[in-house]
Amino acid sequence: MSASPNSLRAQASGAMPRLHPGAGFAVGDETALVELQSIAKSFGPVEAIKNVSLKLRRGRVHTLLGENGAGKSTLMKILAGVHEPTKGKLFLRGQHVTFSCPSDAQAAGISIIYQELSLAANLSVAENIFAGHEPRRLGIVDFRSLYQRAQDLLDDLGIDIDVHTPVARLSMARRQLVEIAKGLSRNAELVIMDEPTSSLSDREAEVLFNIVGKLKARGAAVVYISHRMDEIMRISDDISVMRDGEYICTHDKNETTIGALINLMVGREMSDVYPRRATPLDTAQPALLEVRNLTIEGKFHDVGFAVRPGEIVGFFGLIGAGRSDVMSALFGLGRPQGQIVMNGKPLRLRSPESAISAGIAFVTEDRKHEGLVLMHSIAHNVTMASFERKGSRFGILNSRFEERETRDAIARMKIRAAGPHQAVGNLSGGNQQKVVFSKWLALKPRVLILDEPTRGVDVGAKFEIYRVMRELAGAGTAIILVSSELPEALAMSDRLVVMREKRVVKEFETAGLTQEAVMSYATGAVQA
Ligand SMILES: Nc1ncnc2c1ncn2[C@@H]1O[C@H](COP(=O)(O)OP(=O)(O)OP(=O)(O)O)[C@@H](O)[C@H]1O
Ligand SMILES: [Mg+2]
Secondary structure: OOOOOOEOHHHHOOOOOOOOOOOOOOOOOOOOOEEEEEEEEEEOOEEEEEEEEEEEOOOOEEEEEOOOOOOHHHHHHHHOOOOOOOEEEEEEOOEEEEOOOHHHHHHOOEEEEOOOOOOOOOOEHHHHHOOOOOOEEOOEEOHHHHHHHHHHHHHHHOOOOOOOOEHHHOOHHHHHHHHHHHHHOOOOOEEEEEOOOOOOOHHHHHHHHHHHHHHHHOOOEEEEEOOOHHHHHHHOOEEEEEEOOEEEEEEEHHHOOHHHHHHHHHOOOOOOOOOOOOOOOOOOOOOOEEEEEEEEOOOEEEEEEEEOOOOEEEEEOOOOOOHHHHHHHHOOOOOOEEEEEEOOEEOOOOOHHHHHHOOEEEEOOOHHHHHOOOOOEHHHHHHOOOHHHHHEEOOEEOHHHHHHHHHHHHHHOOOOOOOOOOEHHHOOHHHHHHHHHHHHHOOOOOEEEEEOOOOOOOHHHHHHHHHHHHHHHHOOOEEEEEOOOHHHHHHHOOEEEEEEOOEEEEEEEOOOOOHHHHHHHHHOOOOO
16 A cells, blocks of 8 residues: 555545645546546557547446457556556546555445456355455444345345355355345446456356446446447447557447457457368268266256257357366266267276376366466466376476467467466456467367367467367367357257256257357247
8 A cells, every 4th residue: 555645545434535736637438437548558569459538427327349369458447446557647536646455446436347257256255245245343344244145235235146055165156146246336426347247158148238228327437348249239338449458539429330349359350250160070980079978966857968060060059058067077086877889999087197198188268277277377377287298208298299289379379478488367358268279289189178278368369269270170079168158059059959957958960050050949939
């Protein structure tokens, strides 16, 4: 905490922030709730933000749009008091303020829902929601009131979760809902949502859009970050585009189009996001991986499907349908009943190691906990799954191998980084996802399981991932694609397996298939 007289420590004890001394008049725009003026932020040699100015108004949803690494999260972390800007000023209700830690920003009425979930897995939902501002009586945490208030908050938000549940037991989607509730547990005037829907299915996203509507009605300003263009067009009032750390422009939602925004964002024309298959699939080939009657009581029941070499089989279902649990079982996690057959031979998967040695790779949906070692370099992360198999002799990693694989990965996936040795934790969210993807590609798997591989990646990077999927399939890899984005699942898959309530309810050929047909099975409107 700096000793600067305009710092907001006074605000924490109930006083209002004061004018910047010497200004003599209100220097910011008082009609804007928050104004960022010529903000810049560098991390060593990396210029993450260069001279960005923005105004955020009450009762409006202001969306930030930009490719992975454009600087969106960094800019918002400056507003949230996580980073101090290298240059520039912040104004709150026309008054110059400085935040030197997150609690300064919180005290000033700014709340942020982080892109990378910040929950403590061993604590309950309620403890997480009120972490740092637990209700107290006589100085002691009042647990009755804590649980009651947390439950009231969730009920009010329309989120159906028991507040006593430890967060570790929740799915990614539910954790994200808890993260949202946590961000809303203080009555903030500015609410920043950094990719809040990235782990949510359409149905849960609706819950969030309702919440956004309520915040607007209450007169709060909302900053919204997302890569999902359709939802951006639905909920935004103002849309600002950032590119390479720079502010490009702001448009009223009603005066722009998705196409125009994408062009501004990537700085070039993008026509088709989904690359087509280059050669038709050879359907005469026998299955590479076949699953029969796979069951883990309570998680999924009687699941059966097959994937041929070169085929992409999509898995679609609402959150909680059981798709991720099936994929974990195929990766040696869990002890399913039933059969897994690879190349005609039964496969016993006792652990992820046994799955990897059978040629199965798994890109998980939870990059923070399963996919990456954030403290380590890109090089280490990209090669860690494969070095035991190829790059090392007697367990010693061949650094030339590591260097080459990593440079290939950075070029192939267009990972935006200072170099192969940058720590993964410092990459933007979407670039971390590209590292997860690269790590499993370095294994050259025969079966590649992708669980929401394009979550949080921008349109340009999505295209790269799709292109690599096509390339791998073309070379004979069997791919299983779990996706909650129906257009993606339809465009990329040859066949689509629909799960509902922990069972396979339908299998489709995707040629000519409509979203409506798939949804009717996924929601149960049509019974299998
Ligand atoms: N702590 C840090 N140290 C070094 N570099 C950082 C740090 N935080 C962010 N960066 C860099 O700043 C740039 C902007 O990252 P930021 O996370 O703001 O992007 P973003 O627009 O939110 O992207 P995404 O859509 O992928 O979430 C990236 O090049 C990133 O590597
Ligand atoms: Mg980000």
